[in-house]
Amino acid sequence: MSRVFSGIQPTGEPHIGNYFGAMRNYVALGEQYGKGSIYCVVDLHALTNPAAFDPRLLAKRTFEMALANFAVGLDPSRVVFFAQSHVPEHQELSWIFTNLTPVGELERMTQYKDKAGALESVPAGLLMYPVLMAADILLYKADTVPVGEDQTQHIELTREIARRFNHTFGETFPEPKAVYNKDALRIPGVDGHGKMSKSKGENSTLGLLESLDSIWQKLRAAPTDPARVRRTDPGNPDVCLIFDYHKLFSDLPTIEMVDVECRRAGIGCVDCKKKLMEGVTATLSPIQQRAAELAQHPDDIRDALAQGAKEARAIAAPVIAEVREKVGFLKL
Numbered sequence: 659m660s661r662v663f664s665g666i667q668p669t670g671e672p673h674i675g676n677y678f679g680a681m682r683n684y685v686a687l688g689e690q691y692g693k694g695s696i697y698c699v700v701d702l703h704a705l706t707n708p709a710a711f712d713p714r715l716l717a718k719r720t721f722e723m724a725l726a727n728f729a730v731g732l733d734p735s736r737v738v739f740f741a742q743s744h745v746p747e748h749q750e751l752s753w754i755f756t757n758l759t760p761v762g763e764l765e766r767m768t769q770y771k772d773k774a775g776a777l778e779s780v781p782a783g784l785l786m787y788p789v790l791m792a793a794d795i796l797l798y799k800a801d802t803v804p805v806g807e808d809q810t811q812h813i814e815l816t817r818e819i820a821r822r823f824n825h826t827f828g829e830t831f832p833e834p835k836a837v838y839n840k841d842a843l844r845i846p847g848v849d850g851h852g853k854m855s856k857s858k859g860e861n862s863t864l865g866l867l868e869s870l871d872s873i874w875q876k877l878r879a880a881p882t883d884p885a886r887v888r889r890t891d892p893g894n895p896d897v898c899l900i901f902d903y904h905k906l907f908s909d910l911p912t913i914e915m916v917d918v919e920c921r922r923a924g925i926g927c928v929d930c931k932k933k934l935m936e937g938v939t940a941t942l943s944p945i946q947q948r949a950a951e952l953a954q955h956p957d958d959i960r961d962a963l964a965q966g967a968k969e970a971r972a973i974a975a976p977v978i979a980e981v982r983e984k985v986g987f988l989k990l
């Protein structure tokens with residue numbers, strides 16, 4: 659029997675990369691594993707982004723991230739869903755793991771290099787991010803981690819940390835595996851600059867709860883195959899962002915039509931984007947409607963998070979007790 663864990667940062671509005679890359683798998687695995695699937699809004703991780711140092715904004719985003727997950731179909735009464743800061747055991751385990759992890763390994767993480775490269779002053783927390791992530795997963799002895807492809811290296815490090823702990827203190831943790839949505843490994847940003855990311859800001863993202871009008875404005879301005887200058891030029895869908903999105907939102911006949919017609923200049927980019935917008939609308943409208951309903955009852959979201967934290971702590975308690983004993987902390 660597997661145990662599933664995954665986390666999502668409250669660093670901004672959830673976007674379609676989060677949805678297709680991770681959140682949809684949370685729902686599918688939640689249906690399969692029930693209370694054996696544990697999901698977390700990782701607000702401690704969000705602090706590694708200096709832009710998140712806004713106390714009111716952090717709380718609001720944590721709340722909204724929970725709401726968005728419920729709106730896409732996660733049922734908090736059937737899975738375990740909570741905010742990371744409500745379960746302090748994550749930090750305790752993280753500290754122990756910090757001492758099993760060479761700094762050099764952390765410095766080699768590509769996410770660290772990418773994010774640190776954009777900062778003038780790099781918080782030590784950003785370097786420790788993958789250690790805390792290993793603690794998040796192993797605190798529940800989870801063996802299955804639904805994530806986007808950008809987290810592959812972090813999951814490998816988690817396995818390494820589990821191995822090191824087991825070697826040093828005796829067999830304790832499983833070596834968890836990542837589970838991907840193979841159709842949405844790394845969704846590109848709508849600005850055409852790399853992965854869609856919350857922390858890159860709204861120019862990069864198509865928000866799950868963003869107004870359809872605003873999404874259309876971004877799609878209209880989005881880059882397509884740069885070699886296709888005129889409407890009459892044949893295009894190459896394989897290098898087109900819009901075609902990547904079609905593969906997520908459109909049905910098979912539409913995807914095939916766009917593929918063929920683009921290559922023989924039978925469809926222009928604007929019409930192709932309009933066709934995409936039909937799929938976007940069909941996918942996002944019900945989610946947005948559900949989010950609006952959930953927003954009417956904020957206390958229910960808070961209650962669900964409080965209950966989720968209780969459930970998470972109950973699962974974590976025996977693990978942290980085992981770790982304390984194995985590490986050799988004095989027992990009173």
Ligand code: ATP
Binds near residue numbers: 669678806844856
């Ligand atoms: P940030 O920029 O703050 O790191 P993010 O957009 O990368 O935010 P995270 O909270 O770091 O989102 O990641 C949540 C989950 O979404 C992870 O499993 C991650 O792998 C996945 N994910 C994030 N961006 C994408 C993407 N563009 N394509 C596919 N999966 C993604």
Ligand code: MG
Binds near residue numbers: 855
């Ligand atoms: Mg990220």
